[in-house]
Amino acid sequence: MDAVISQLFAGLSLGSVLLLAALGLALTFGQMGVINMAHGEFMMAGAYTAFAVQKVVSDAGVSLLVSLVVGFVVGGLLGLILEITLISRMYSRPLDTLLVTFGVALVLQQLARDVFGAPNVDVRAPQWLSGAVQILGVGVPKTRVFILALSILCVVALSLVLKLTPLGRRIRATVQNRDLAETSGVSTRATDRLTFFIGSGVAGVAGVALTLLGSIGPTLGTNYIVDAFLVVVVGGIGQLKGAVIAAFALGLLQATIEYSSTASLAKVLVFVIIVAFLQVRPQGIVSVRTRSLA
């Protein structure tokens, strides 16, 4: 029984990391259809932000909270710059956007390597996150619980913004019918930019959270980007709900298979399952019904 519960938490924990990585993508890829390969590098930027903030603020607890905010701004600004300079020119060519942003990712990685050095660096976790808490008789590291809570907080905050605020209304309107939104007086360009800012900012937050799990390096983003995209694809385009379900489903699946085999085999099996799943539901878990040609 203990083994089952501890596997469950391992899966939830993995799922929450996936969710944090994929949440920003769910906005930029899911809502806007932009494939941003540099998303992983925005996470990396967030992680290095936490590293830099800790240089200034010595108290680990305060610096974590400060970095969460600063990481959001740094990620968001990077996204904003990318959107204005490159992506805005290429909305009609989503596949080319993928390649261009991959080039941006290469440059950002090398930049991190030149600025912070190629070896991994460590960010100290605050005292109140060290050790483990007992949940249902199983010891779970506090950092994992924190990340789980953070991911849920981000989802709630994002969906509240989308549902309740005027900005959220504009974003949804632009996604659902760009032309009509424009006709109704919504500045779709400004909306695009803001959406991209928020999505990239969440990537920065995810990067800060990842510093709690281990040391960080210039290739931090590449480790997560493929999985994050898979989460959005499996979840379905256009709604955050799908990404949430997909992230936790994939996390649990990975943890379960890992339990009975190895991590590398689990990855491959999860991929096979995803391809099989897309055979059944090519639109993902949650799909918006449209009458357009599939």
Place this chain on the structure above:
Amino acid sequence: MSAAWRSPRARVIVGTGIAAVVLFVVAPSVLSSFRLNLLAKFLCLAMVAVGIGLAWGRGGMLVLGQGVFFGLGGYMMAMHLKLEDAGPGGVPDFMTLYGDGVVPGWWEPFRDPVFTLVAIVVLPTVLAALLGLAVFTRRVRGAYFAILSQALAAAFAILLIGQQKVTGGTNGLNGFRSFFGFDLADPVNKKMLYFIAAGTLLVMVLLVRLLMRSRYGELLVAVRDQENRVRFLGYNPAVIKAAAFAVAACFASIGGALFTPIVGIISPADVGVVPSIVFLVGVAIGGRATLLGPVLGAVAVSWAESSLSESFPSFWTYFQGALFIVVVAFLPQGIATLGQVRLRLRVRSQDEAPDEGTAEPPPDEAAEPGASAPSTSGRTA
């Protein structure tokens, strides 16, 4: 300049002749054996690029997982070379090093050279055809297909690293002594490998040219531009796309199989997500929808990489990133079409032609000039 010189057939014959002279006569006599071996490696990468040109440039499928097929071919060849070095019934050195010194059952068939060669051509092709049919039939395409193919590359690299006992792990497979009985330390045999690579590449380019000129080639372009219309006309786009994907996979596999003995090592670093995308740089630069663009682009980029990355590793990465950004964002049809872009601009400014409705010129304008005439008239109709 008589009309006969401009006919597509004459161009192919002349072009093939020039390429053959350059590859088989000029290069071997001018280049040192080290440079020639380097060129052979670039030609292997160019084989992957030819396939990508077909699938991506002509078929519109952004294949981000060609490293998988490249790796399949490379590893199958490496397995055979390892077993060959070990002798009949022998065990490859790394297996006794990492594992229990027993050759796994699925390695055994690769002792046979004929089986290995057939498997290198057939296995990736069949795999790609099945995978392609599965995803294209369910109309998974565009970005989704790109991401899936990328995930495939990620999974493949992870699997290779994880199963160190049978794949050599991160180190990959290396230290080959002979190639189907020929001593690899002998420069003459190295030269032979170069000639094999050059000949194979030439055949591949001609094959793709044949495909592009055929009815199938027209259909492939049609599927890229208007998949639904092709479907309404009664064709099955899934089969058309899967076929191009399979051919690309086959080319990548052969490229990998030749890459292994030429370079002397195949490792997960050659097949993962990043190398799979990097295959695309050369194709994008050379012109994805052209016949020779991918080949020239791939060779040029690999050459630039090997000469720049050794002395300025950091600069090379920036340069590579900048290449991706500038070429794809501002010159989507590649450098091979620069002349045509200029020509089009001049024509447009001369007769002030009204815009055709699309801001982007359709990609196949960039195709080899001889072939583009019929397809252009077809589109305006």
